[in-house]
Amino acid sequence: MNSAASGSKSAPPLSAGCCARPVSVPRRAAQPTRGEWAVFLKAQARGPLATDLFHVDAITPQRLYALFVMQVRTRTIHILGVTAHPTAAWVTQQARQFLWQLGDRAADFTHLIRDRDAKFTAAFDAVFASEGITVAQIPPRSPNCNPYAERFIRSVREECTDRVPLFGRGHAEKILHDYARHFNNHRPHQGRDQLAPNDNPNVMPLSAARITRRQAVASLINEYHRAS
Secondary structure, three states, X not given: OOOOOOOOOOOOOOOHHHOOOOOXXXXXXXXXXXXXXXXXXXXXXXXXXXXXXXXXXXXXXXXXXXXXXXXXXOOEEEEXXXXXXOOHHHHHHHHHHHHHHHHHHHHHOOEEEEOOOOOOOHHHHHHHXXXXXXXXXXXXXXXXXOHHHHHHHHHHXXXXXXXXXXXXXXXXXXXXHHHHHXXXXXXXXXXXXXXXXXXXXXXXXXXXXXXXXXXXXXXXXXXXXXXX
């Protein structure tokens, strides 16, 4: 029987000109791996800063945001400010004030590690570049590449802001500055052989017969001192 008469049609043969061509997919730019960043952090261990923003929940409907900088070698924390509106201009102004407060000590730092938040603009980077500090951006969606800043955010939340009701921007800023003083003067760090950031590793404290306790950070934390 004729195939045309039966109503069935066969597909026409493909010609050489209509063959499917392979589509080239552009490759993503190679990003530094975790191992490469670990090598970078180790190589710059004496001179980097790390910065980030984190949110703070207050009793008021507005969510607050705190900006900080850490001196990585000593783990010293600087709370730069707290605001409900963290604009790029506000972040840049806090950076200017921070470097002004550092003064000549800014020469001790070589790099600033930050993420790719849109609030960290070219103007923000230029503030640090004016002091000879190179800004290093971590790869996208890689908070593990800024480990010192991330570890501080975890500590301040677990030990402070998640445990006390905050009544507004001014109260939050006071509490965070109180915590920073505790963090810098009393909190031990494994990376510093259980010393606080402001402790001098070359000074051996003398033993004392009596220990006194003082409450800090809205009575959230107990600090222990050698009695004089």
